[in-house]
Amino acid sequence: MRKIQKVVLSSRPDGVLKTDNFQLLEGNCPSIGEGQFLIKNSYLSLDAGFRQWMNEGASDNYLSAMPLGEAVQSIVLGEIVESRHPDYPVGVHVVGRTAWETYSIADGSDLMTIVDVGNGVTEEHHLSVLGPSGMTAYFGLRDIGKAKAGDTVLVSAAAGGVGSLVGQMAKILGCRTIGISSSDKKCKWLTTDLQYDDVINYNSEPGLDKSIKALAPDGVDVYFDNVGGEMLDTVLPHLALKARVVLCGAISQYDDDSHAGVRNMWELITKRARAEGFMFSDYVDDYEDAATVISQWVAEGKLNAPVSLTHGISTTAAAFCDMLTGKNLGKSLVKLF
Amino acid sequence: MRKIQKVVLSSRPDGVLKTDNFQLLEGNCPSIGEGQFLIKNSYLSLDAGFRQWMNEGASDNYLSAMPLGEAVQSIVLGEIVESRHPDYPVGVHVVGRTAWETYSIADGSDLMTIVDVGNGVTEEHHLSVLGPSGMTAYFGLRDIGKAKAGDTVLVSAAAGGVGSLVGQMAKILGCRTIGISSSDKKCKWLTTDLQYDDVINYNSEPGLDKSIKALAPDGVDVYFDNVGGEMLDTVLPHLALKARVVLCGAISQYDDDSHAGVRNMWELITKRARAEGFMFSDYVDDYEDAATVISQWVAEGKLNAPVSLTHGISTTAAAFCDMLTGKNLGKSLVKLF
Numbered sequence: 001m002r003k004i005q006k007v008v009l010s011s012r013p014d015g016v017l018k019t020d021n022f023q024l025l026e027g028n029c030p031s032i033g034e035g036q037f038l039i040k041n042s043y044l045s046l047d048a049g050f051r052q053w054m055n056e057g058a059s060d061n062y063l064s065a066m067p068l069g070e071a072v073q074s075i076v077l078g079e080i081v082e083s084r085h086p087d088y089p090v091g092v093h094v095v096g097r098t099a100w101e102t103y104s105i106a107d108g109s110d111l112m113t114i115v116d117v118g119n120g121v122t123e124e125h126h127l128s129v130l131g132p133s134g135m136t137a138y139f140g141l142r143d144i145g146k147a148k149a150g151d152t153v154l155v156s157a158a159a160g161g162v163g164s165l166v167g168q169m170a171k172i173l174g175c176r177t178i179g180i181s182s183s184d185k186k187c188k189w190l191t192t193d194l195q196y197d198d199v200i201n202y203n204s205e206p207g208l209d210k211s212i213k214a215l216a217p218d219g220v221d222v223y224f225d226n227v228g229g230e231m232l233d234t235v236l237p238h239l240a241l242k243a244r245v246v247l248c249g250a251i252s253q254y255d256d257d258s259h260a261g262v263r264n265m266w267e268l269i270t271k272r273a274r275a276e277g278f279m280f281s282d283y284v285d286d287y288e289d290a291a292t293v294i295s296q297w298v299a300e301g302k303l304n305a306p307v308s309l310t311h312g313i314s315t316t317a318a319a320f321c322d323m324l325t326g327k328n329l330g331k332s333l334v335k336l337f
Numbered sequence: 338m339r340k341i342q343k344v345v346l347s348s349r350p351d352g353v354l355k356t357d358n359f360q361l362l363e364g365n366c367p368s369i370g371e372g373q374f375l376i377k378n379s380y381l382s383l384d385a386g387f388r389q390w391m392n393e394g395a396s397d398n399y400l401s402a403m404p405l406g407e408a409v410q411s412i413v414l415g416e417i418v419e420s421r422h423p424d425y426p427v428g429v430h431v432v433g434r435t436a437w438e439t440y441s442i443a444d445g446s447d448l449m450t451i452v453d454v455g456n457g458v459t460e461e462h463h464l465s466v467l468g469p470s471g472m473t474a475y476f477g478l479r480d481i482g483k484a485k486a487g488d489t490v491l492v493s494a495a496a497g498g499v500g501s502l503v504g505q506m507a508k509i510l511g512c513r514t515i516g517i518s519s520s521d522k523k524c525k526w527l528t529t530d531l532q533y534d535d536v537i538n539y540n541s542e543p544g545l546d547k548s549i550k551a552l553a554p555d556g557v558d559v560y561f562d563n564v565g566g567e568m569l570d571t572v573l574p575h576l577a578l579k580a581r582v583v584l585c586g587a588i589s590q591y592d593d594d595s596h597a598g599v600r601n602m603w604e605l606i607t608k609r610a611r612a613e614g615f616m617f618s619d620y621v622d623d624y625e626d627a628a629t630v631i632s633q634w635v636a637e638g639k640l641n642a643p644v645s646l647t648h649g650i651s652t653t654a655a656a657f658c659d660m661l662t663g664k665n666l667g668k669s670l671v672k673l674f
Contacts, residue, residue, distance in 0.1 A: 052603075228602060250603045261598020265565060266389075266587045269614030276613075277606035 002029035006071040006101035007316050012056050016255045017324060021054070022072070022317035029103050037088045039096075039104045041078035044313075045127040046320050046332035047161070048226075050074060051254040071099035072316075077115070077127050078104065093117050095126050100316050102336055111281060120299060128331040129165060129298060129305035130291050135280040136248060137165035138290050141173070143283070144276050145222040145246045149174030152216050154235065157226035158196065159186040160323075161331035162248060166224045167196045168303050175222070178215050180208065180231070182326050189329055193304060202231070212238045219243065219271075227252045229260065236264035245275035251324065306330025339366035343408040343438035344653050349393050353592045354661060358391070359409070359654035366440050374425045376433075376441045378415035381650075382464040383657050383669035384498070385563075387411060388591040408436035409653075414452070414464050415441065430454050432463050437653050439673055448618060457636060465668040466502060466635060466642035467628050472617040473585060474502035475627050478510070480620070481613050482559040482583045486511030489553050491572065494563035495533065496523040497660075498668035499585060503561045504533045505640050512559070515552055517545065517568070519663050526666055530641060539568070549575045556580065556608075564589045566597065573601035582612035588661065643667025 096112035098104035158179030219240025228250030308328035433449035435441035495516030556577025565587030
């Protein structure tokens with residue numbers, strides 16, 4: 001009998017998410033029914049946005065609160081090892097939304113997509129630069145941010161899974177890029193490996209507000225916001241006329257219900273600026289075109305796809321918590337097999 | 338010698354703006370120089386947005402803080418009575434940004450536009466439905482809100498100068514309209530005179546949040562926001578997918594530096610929604626086309642242009658303060674001559 005290991009949400013986070021909120025369980029792998037297939041998961045993708053749905057009562061148009069005692073929902077990549085579904089044969093690789101588990105049963109829904117591995121495209125690429133993070137960076141910058149050559153693009157959580165790609169893509173589009181991060185180490189990495197033009201360590205003097213003013217005296221044309229809350233509030237007064245704020249994530253808000261609000265919304269009026277939210281999954285019809293463009297950038301050596309790897313499903317909970325506190329460089333993945 | 342009366346900002350508001358912050362002065366009317374002309378002002382337009390620039394240090398891309406001791410800046414309509422400017426002859430009516438004063442000297446800058454009075458179009462029309470309020474409602478709804486038939490359009494300060502027009506224009510476009518106001522009296526007026534489909538008195542049970550939920554269970558497609566702050570925060574969780582928030586004014590914010598922030602920005606992400614600010618003055622090239630459309634609506638009896646009038650320049654300060662606390666129905670104007 002095939003064994004399955006999974007990480008379940010065993011308790012709701014009380015403020016900051018901890019590894020104690022999770023539990024690793026082992027059991028027998030259930031058999032598949034008609035129209036289903038079994039995926040052997042090689043990589044789990046750790047995406048900050050999923051933190052939101054770990055809270056009690058979290059619910060929106062995208063997902064509902066994850067049930068306690070069940071495997072934590074996640075984007076996952078694996079290979080089909082059993083199938084009773086004609087469109088998903090054994091041997092193909094798929095990316096989809098399943099869970100933190102070594103094997104997943106799926107039926108083709110939940111964003112399940114067959115992907116090709118080979119010719120320079122790796123499994124890791126499909127969860128980083130060609131996966132949700134890559135699509136988020138690409139469509140956020142292009143369709144929401146309307147980034148164009150000459151724009152000043154400011155990126156928060158610039159060393160994270162999405163931010164590490166946004167800066168590079170903005171450079172390819174001819175923008176000037178400023179990355180915000182939490183340490184000198186990460187800031188250095190942003191300039192050496194990710195071609196950021198300028199960086200701001202918001203934990204060091206003279207602080208975020210004055211640093212933005214010094215680096216972008218004429219204002220920020222595109223703010224790619226992965227953080228929300230207080231950081232967004234600090235950026236708003238620095239927007240240029242007709243600026244676009246790409247609301248991608250709100251990592252500052254997930255742990256804390258009592259967070260301060262955004263007080264500078266008025267700036268959007270006087271700057272005639274726009275703040276717009278989106279989800280990469282809205283662009284599913286355009287993935288193939290985007291993947292062609294992105295693959296070309298990777299092949300030409302213009303775009304790095306940095307990942308922070310941990311190994312084995314037992315590392316998942318800690319890796320997720322570490323990512324939320326910004327310990328990763330680039331996309332956080334857990335390699336299972 | 339011609340006398341001039343003007344209302345000056347004599348002190349900065351300490352929180353809530355009061356009539357004590359203003360002073361009525363009288364003096365001799367200065368003579369005009371080459372390239373200038375003298376306007377005898379028949380109406381002052383009271384626009385909440387100008388409140389912002391009465392604060393110390395207020396400054397943005399639009400205006401700077403109004404200087405103490407000088408006439409309060411305002412949109413004004415009048416007739417040219419002396420001229421040394423070839424393009425602005427004696428006898429024409431003009432609308433422009435001058436000040437709370439009986440006569441203004443101008444040189445053609447500051448949005449100064451010659452307008453035609455007659456054929457059913459009155460002076461009042463040029464400061465209401467064809468003036469800043471009308472243009473704000475029209476372009477806000479059309480260009481920022483992208484309102485279309487079938488949309489549910491929610492409007493705050495619905496009985497105000499802009500809100501009283503937004504609801505009617507949205508109805509003309511085939512939308513369903515919900516107006517938010519502060520009293521039963523105003524709510525009644527919204528349905529009887531302005532064709533609002535539904536109204537919410539936010540001061541009465543069951544309160545704004547539950548009322549929106551009851552009236553728009555499928556969500557709000559366009560929120561036309563004249564208020565900002567806490568009200569905006571309450572509306573955000575009720576947005577429909579792909580909703581548009583038209584950031585037009587933030588009347589709740591002008592008096593109070595310590596206002597609470599907007600805590601529900603995250604809703605814009607999960608709803609893939611957009612919040613965008615604008616100024617009517619951005620659309621100056623399209624005024625003529627808009628005026629043609631709006632005039633037609635007025636002529637066909639589809640669009641009321643309600644105004645709250647007071648008479649004489651000495652009523653200006655009180656009328657402005659009353660408007661900020663919502664005592665007006667429709668556009669607030671002061672008739673001078």
